[in-house]
Amino acid sequence: MSRRLSERSIDHVVLERGDVANSWRTERWDSLRLLTPNWQSRLPGYGYVGEDPDGYRTMPEVIDFFCKYSQLIAAPVYSDTKVTSLSANGNGFLVATDKGEWNSRTVVLATGACNIPSIPKIAETIPSAVTTLAPMHYRNPDQLEDGGVLIVGASATGTQLAEEIQRSGRPVILSVGEHVRAPRTYRGKDIQWWMDKAGVLDERYDEVDDIVRARKVPSIQVVGTPERTTLDLNALSSIGIELRGPLAAIRDTEVLFSGSLRNQCALADLKMNRLLDTIDTWAGENDFEENVEPSHRFAPTEVEDSPPLRLDLAKENIKTVLLATGYRPDYSWLDLPVFDRKGQIVHDGGVIAGSPGAYVTGLQFLRRRKSALIDGAADDSKDIADHLETFLDGHPSQVSH
Numbered sequence: 001m002s003r004r005l006s007e008r009s010i011d012h013v014v015l016e017r018g019d020v021a022n023s024w025r026t027e028r029w030d031s032l033r034l035l036t037p038n039w040q041s042r043l044p045g046y047g048y049v050g051e052d053p054d055g056y057r058t059m060p061e062v063i064d065f066f067c068k069y070s071q072l073i074a075a076p077v078y079s080d081t082k083v084t085s086l087s088a089n090g091n092g093f094l095v096a097t098d099k100g101e102w103n104s105r106t107v108v109l110a111t112g113a114c115n116i117p118s119i120p121k122i123a124e125t126i127p128s129a130v131t132t133l134a135p136m137h138y139r140n141p142d143q144l145e146d147g148g149v150l151i152v153g154a155s156a157t158g159t160q161l162a163e164e165i166q167r168s169g170r171p172v173i174l175s176v177g178e179h180v181r182a183p184r185t186y187r188g189k190d191i192q193w194w195m196d197k198a199g200v201l202d203e204r205y206d207e208v209d210d211i212v213r214a215r216k217v218p219s220i221q222v223v224g225t226p227e228r229t230t231l232d233l234n235a236l237s238s239i240g241i242e243l244r245g246p247l248a249a250i251r252d253t254e255v256l257f258s259g260s261l262r263n264q265c266a267l268a269d270l271k272m273n274r275l276l277d278t279i280d281t282w283a284g285e286n287d288f289e290e291n292v293e294p295s296h297r298f299a300p301t302e303v304e305d306s307p308p309l310r311l312d313l314a315k316e317n318i319k320t321v322l323l324a325t326g327y328r329p330d331y332s333w334l335d336l337p338v339f340d341r342k343g344q345i346v347h348d349g350g351v352i353a354g355s356p357g358a359y360v361t362g363l364q365f366l367r368r369r370k371s372a373l374i375d376g377a378a379d380d381s382k383d384i385a386d387h388l389e390t391f392l393d394g395h396p397s398q399v400s401h
Helices: 002-007 022-026 059-072 121-125 156-167 191-197 233-238 261-285 374-394
Strands: 083-089 092-097 100-104 107-109 131-133 148-152 172-175 242-244 247-251 254-257 310-312 318-323 358-360
Touching: 002 374, 022 059, 092 107, 121 247, 148 156, 156 172, 156 233, 156 318, 191 261, 233 242, 358 374
Parallel strands: 107 358, 131 318, 148 172, 148 318, 172 242
Antiparallel strands: 083 092, 092 100, 247 254, 254 310
């Protein structure tokens, strides 16, 4: 966003609570790699330069990537500056920080969608003798007690941590809810390559039937490894991880699971095959058939006939419950009338409703299906900067400190 504003000679500052790439520095587990290939990290005027375009960055490499970009574009970053409130004033907005106040005609919220773990209320009933942990606070298996681990959530985070913890010698039970199954590679190409080429990632928010639903779709089950591993539920079952249905209730030390595991998996298989159908159709229509491997389908997710619906945490020696149940934004500092009844910002493709001059970026499916990816920032920021520039043309003013 800063690059786009600089291109338009729009005076601005970037307020950052920590250092550049703060979340990547402080809120990720040790072994995490970026889930998109190196080539897909495309920012305005900057991209991957190296010998492994199909590889996946480690966390130190991701941090270095953002720091170099910040330096390249000379972004006016004010580090270690925590915003404590944002409110309207007579000519725009008042931004209060722990290092003073700013006045600005426009403001862009680029704090992202993953500020706070989204913990279900049922977690309050987990026995105190069992350690409860969110992925944001997990670093590696060594911080866990010896004993079993119940992981709740089977999207990208849950599946990756399930494999890592299982391989550490701690038996894992995975509670599976709604998830999006996808192979890491298909017909010899990365699944992200196919979705990029076929236009799936460029689908716009105003082209889908139910954008509210689309913005709630879980992250796809992919992992970034040098081997380009596909990490689906079948792969997890093959190393001894036990699958259960969605978490339904907790009574003392007994956990109850929903009986919908088979349906959840069947739906994920169906959606994956629809995606592969879309890819096959695009390949056929664009003369790619001779340049890639033949079309094929993956084995359905294997689910035992009658998955257990109960788990006694004490009897099964479950020492840790890891809640891979997603994240949510933190808007506790935002003092503007811009929220719906669920506390989410009401916006039209990043243009915040009810507060002229306010914008938001970096949210799931903000303007395109790829909005939450690094690769989605370039297009979204251009559109928002265009709107912001037009707004300022009618309401000119400068940022002041």
